[in-house]
Amino acid sequence: MNCPYCGKEIPGDSRFCTECGAQLSAEPPKMAYSSSQTAQTPKRELTPEEALQVKKRNRIILAAGGAVLAILIVIGLAVLLIKPSINLNKYLTVSAEGYDTVGTAVVTFDRDQFEADYEKKLSSKVGRKSSGSASSRFLNDCVDGMIDREDHLSNGDVITYEWFCDDDCALEDYGYKLKYKDVEYTVSGLEEAELFDAFDGIEVVFEGISPDGSASIEGSATAAAAKDLYYELDRRKDLANGDTVTVTASGRYTNDTIQYCIENYGMIPSSLTKEYTVTGLPVYLSALSDIPEESLAAMQSQARDVYLAHMAKNWGEGETLKSFTYMGAYLLTNKNSGSYRGNENILYLVYQVQVANSYVNGSSAYQATNNVYWYISFSDLLLSSDGTVTVDLTSYKTPGDRMEIDSGVSSGWFSTKKWQYYGYRTLADLYRVAVTSNLETYNHEDQIDESAALAAEDASHLFADLDEEGATSGEAGIIFPNSSTERISEAAVRALSDEDLRYAINELYARHGYIFKDDELRAYYEKYSWYNKTVRPENFSENLFNSIEKENMKILLKERERR
Numbered sequence: 174m175n176c177p178y179c180g181k182e183i184p185g186d187s188r189f190c191t192e193c194g195a196q197l198s199a200e201p202p203k204m205a206y207s208s209s210q211t212a213q214t215p216k217r218e219l220t221p222e223e224a225l226q227v228k229k230r231n232r233i234i235l236a237a238g239g240a241v242l243a244i245l246i247v248i249g250l251a252v253l254l255i256k257p258s259i260n261l262n263k264y265l266t267v268s269a270e271g272y273d274t275v276g277t278a279v280v281t282f283d284r285d286q287f288e289a290d291y292e293k294k295l296s297s298k299v300g301r302k303s304s305g306s307a308s309s310r311f312l313n314d315c316v317d318g319m320i321d322r323e324d325h326l327s328n329g330d331v332i333t334y335e336w337f338c339d340d341d342c343a344l345e346d347y348g349y350k351l352k353y354k355d356v357e358y359t360v361s362g363l364e365e366a367e368l369f370d371a372f373d374g375i376e377v378v379f380e381g382i383s384p385d386g387s388a389s390i391e392g393s394a395t396a397a398a399a400k401d402l403y404y405e406l407d408r409r410k411d412l413a414n415g416d417t418v419t420v421t422a423s424g425r426y427t428n429d430t431i432q433y434c435i436e437n438y439g440m441i442p443s444s445l446t447k448e449y450t451v452t453g454l455p456v457y458l459s460a461l462s463d464i465p466e467e468s469l470a471a472m473q474s475q476a477r478d479v480y481l482a483h484m485a486k487n488w489g490e491g492e493t494l495k496s497f498t499y500m501g502a503y504l505l506t507n508k509n510s511g512s513y514r515g516n517e518n519i520l521y522l523v524y525q526v527q528v529a530n531s532y533v534n535g536s537s538a539y540q541a542t543n544n545v546y547w548y549i550s551f552s553d554l555l556l557s558s559d560g561t562v563t564v565d566l567t568s569y570k571t572p573g574d575r576m577e578i579d580s581g582v583s584s585g586w587f588s589t590k591k592w593q594y595y596g597y598r599t600l601a602d603l604y605r606v607a608v609t610s611n612l613e614t615y616n617h618e619d620q621i622d623e624s625a626a627l628a629a630e631d632a633s634h635l636f637a638d639l640d641e642e643g644a645t646s647g648e649a650g651i652i653f654p655n656s657s658t659e660r661i662s663e664a665a666v667r668a669l670s671d672e673d674l675r676y677a678i679n680e681l682y683a684r685h686g687y688i689f690k691d692d693e694l695r696a697y698y699e700k701y702s703w704y705n706k707t708v709r710p711e712n713f714s715e716n717l718f719n720s721i722e723k724e725n726m727k728i729l730l731k732e733r734e735r736r
Contacts, residue, residue, distance in 0.1 A: 258350040259291065259343075261316060267334050267358040269326050272366035275431045275441055276326035278358075280334060284312065298348050315343040315351065325431070330360040366435065369396040371422045371442035375404060382555065383454040384413035390420065398438035401425050414558075416451040455555040457517040458562060461504050461620050464520075464554075468562035470735060473499055475566045476522050476549040477671075483571075483595070492592060495527040495542055498668035500600070501621035503608050508616055515614070516552040520564075521607045523548050523600070523621060525668075532580045532590040539580035539590065546603045547572060547596035572596050574606065624664045650701040652677035653725070657684065661725045666732045674736075678729045685717045 175182050176190040183190055264283040269276045288308040295307035318336045326332065334356040343351045374395040381387045387410045394402060402422045412418070422445050424430040431441050458464065477497060484494060503521040526545040532538065550570045555563040576598045580590040597603040600623070608617050652673055653661055661677075669677060679694055686707030689695040698704040708717075718726065 256344060256348055256350045257294075258352050261336065261338070261351060261353040262356065265318075265334065265356060267320070267332070267356050269332075269358070269360045269363060271326075271363060272435060272441065273363040274325065274327045275366065275435060276324070276328075276330075276360060276363040278320045278323045278326060278332055280318075280320055282312075284308070287312070295347060295349075311343070311347055311349075315339045315347065326360045326363065328361055328363050331357055332360065333357050367440045368443040369398050369434075369440050371396065371399045371402055371445065372420065372447045373399075375420065375447075377406070377418060377420060377449040379412065379451050379454055381412075381454060383451075383456045384411065386410075386412035386414075386451060386454045388412055388418050388449075388451070394422075396440075398434050398440045399442070401433070401437075402430070402442075412451045412454070414451055414454050414456065417448050418451065419446055419448050421446050453558045455557045455563065457506070458504070458520070458554040458556045459506050459518065461502055461618050463556050463560075464502075464562055465560060466735070468564065471566065472520075472522055472549075472551060472564065474736070475569070476524065479549060479569065479571065480524075480526070480547070491531045491590075493529040493531075494670070495529050496525070496668055496673070497670055498525040498527070499523075500525055500623065501619075503604075503620075504618045505608065505611055505615035506617075508614060518554055519550055519552045519611075519615070520554055521548045521550045523603065523607075525600075526594070526596065528578075528592075528594065530578055530580065530592055532582050532584070534582050534584060534590070537582045539582045543578050544598075545576060545594045545596040546598070546600050547594075548603060548607060550607070572603075572606070622664060624662075650676075650698070651680050651684075651703075653680070656681060656725045657719065657722055660721060661728055663728060663732075666728055669732075671736065674729065674733055678726070678733065681718065681722055681726055681729075682713070685713075687713050 179190060181190065264287050266281040266283070268279045268281075270279055271277045288306060291311070292306055292308045295311050298307070316336075316338050318334055318338075320332055320334050322330070322332045336353045336355060338351050338353060340351050343349050371394060374392050375390065376392040378389050378391050379386050380389070388406055388408065390404050390406060394400065394404075399422070401424060403425050405421050405423070407419045407421070408416070409418075422430065422442065424433045427433040430445060434441050476499075480497060481494075484492075488494075500523045502523065505519040505521075507515065507517050509515075524547045526547050527542050528545060529540075529542050531540040548571065551564050551566070551568070552570075553565075557563060572595045574597065575593045575595055578592045578594070580592075582590050584590040597606070600621070608619070611617075652669070653665075656677075666674070666677070676697070679689070680698075682689070683698045683704050686705050688706045688709050689698070690710055695706075699706075715723070
């Protein structure tokens, strides 16, 4: 059959047109009549275009109805599945209070507002299972958090409140999903507090010897706000120059010193710690180059005094000191580091002593100049921060070993004339005793100028024997025969005794006929034929010296000044 509306062919038992959707009756539609007519004219049949429009409209209606139905289904499912949520950040406030640098974080959760918003809703969820409000139970069970920094805050610091919530508990036990995110807060508005120096008036004093120095606190703080503070050192002993120690100030009556100062004085310390550097401790001498000339000269002077005192007590007839020549030094420094290490250092000043020995027995005689190598040692020398060396000149050692000189000239029954001197026959013997025997315990540094000893030996002509008439010939009595034509060796000058140094200076004048005012000098040079008294002191001019003599005079005077 065909649809009476759109004219399309459809199955004969269809109640609706499958093309246009029109409802069909069992019988073809009858003509409609108006109430005033006994017979009606049939409705106008739709054109194909109109029937197509009807078909499209009906499809839209069906599609819209299906969409509405789907939406209603989704909404229904959503209502069944989606839980209500609580935004916790709505009730949280982060701020700071107090003074700059010592501010305190303030975290506030508005429980009153939260209770007003959710007490009834939460009560319907949990019923009356226990006493107390439902909102309080909810917060205690499900909500927690912490600020990452709570105190000692400064303006500009950024602090963060982190949530630690039990989402499962909130959802399963209370039917709510929690919404939250961590809160960052930049500190601002903290009041500037007045600062005070807690260490003004506090001094750390270092004593002892590096690296075994000690530290102590002296003085008292000048700030009124510091009067209740207690000061403590982190290190007090085993200190070396360059080490640092830290002093910490703390309250006597509280664990929070800054808070105590704020509350009681309205001020805060600019710092509770201060670092001090260990300085000024003397150290044990470890290098010969660190000995200043003044300190060396003082020890050399003591060496001469010790030896001359020994001579005065022990030498007799036939023994004359011809030279006392400083050759140099050995420095021994301790290798060990135990609680007791013995001497930390030992300084040996080494000398070559020349002794003129003479003995006559009848027709036999002995006359010779002999060398003795001698030392004086000082221990535990300290090098101060100002570069000076501290040494106890009265605490010294000299050789206990003796050497013997045998004249070979009989001095009685079955014996010969002999002399004994504290010291050693050779420099090697002295070195073996002073240095080699101590190598197990000490490091050593050697600084010996053997040329000084050789120069002293070269100057032995000063001690030429007198002739029978008691006068000397040639250049006898002159320390440096060539001082008018050759530059004097500084080593040779250092080798002179104080007396010979005096003669070496004055012989330059004597060679030019200077008439000495000093009776002793005048009598000394009058013994020698080369001395001619020609120039009175008031007429003498140093222009009489040639250039070499002037240079040699400077060397001699410099040595005299050094001594």
